[in-house]
Amino acid sequence: MSRILAIDFGQKRTGIAVTDELQIIASGLTTVNTNELIPFLKDYTSKNKVELFLVGKPKQMNNTDSESETLILPFLQKLKNQLPNIPIQRVDERFTSKMAFQTMLDGGLKKKQRQNKALVDEISATIILQSYLYNK
Template structure:
């Protein structure tokens, strides 16, 4: 029997967090939006209340040399907050190095004008979808 549940992808940042979600069949990741670190918890709560959520996929910001740093500590604090709110929903970390560059490449490919590509909010939500899509592809 098919289990219909979403995965939620999150690109955590100090000022903004990108949010993405899968469809119920977990075939494709779609950007939801960009939110402040406080707003994103409310948005996640709304998604969890509206539909079954199977897991949170969080971008794990390793440094180029593969080591953890200040950014990973900040993301771990966010993960701890999520686990306190939703202890029954697992959290999966995905290496997010270079997702911002990939997001810019995607915007260029689909013809987003240069002025709009400069908006960090767009990059963050596309990066969240790329993190989530990478997780989906690693499952198959």
């Protein structure tokens, strides 16, 4: 089997999570600067077999797309053009940042560690991936 890679896209930073090859466990991989995201994904997929990209879809409470969706759409087009053999699926990402912060609190991270926005992005990507695996 191959991995599933989840992307919590952000204007400055993007959190990335990945499954194991059996697609059982979701783990945070890293956070990358968004302007380096496509080269990172090309490099990662050249070394690891990835069968699916999950990309968070930001929604409002009334189920309409959030404003940040306009930033994600050009990225999705680039991703399709650069890595056309890997399908992309969108996943509702409402509340993932809040859940990530709560996970950090529950994990006993100190205030300084909880202010690490890159870690929040990585945990958010992991939550997106876990929810996909749970509902698969």
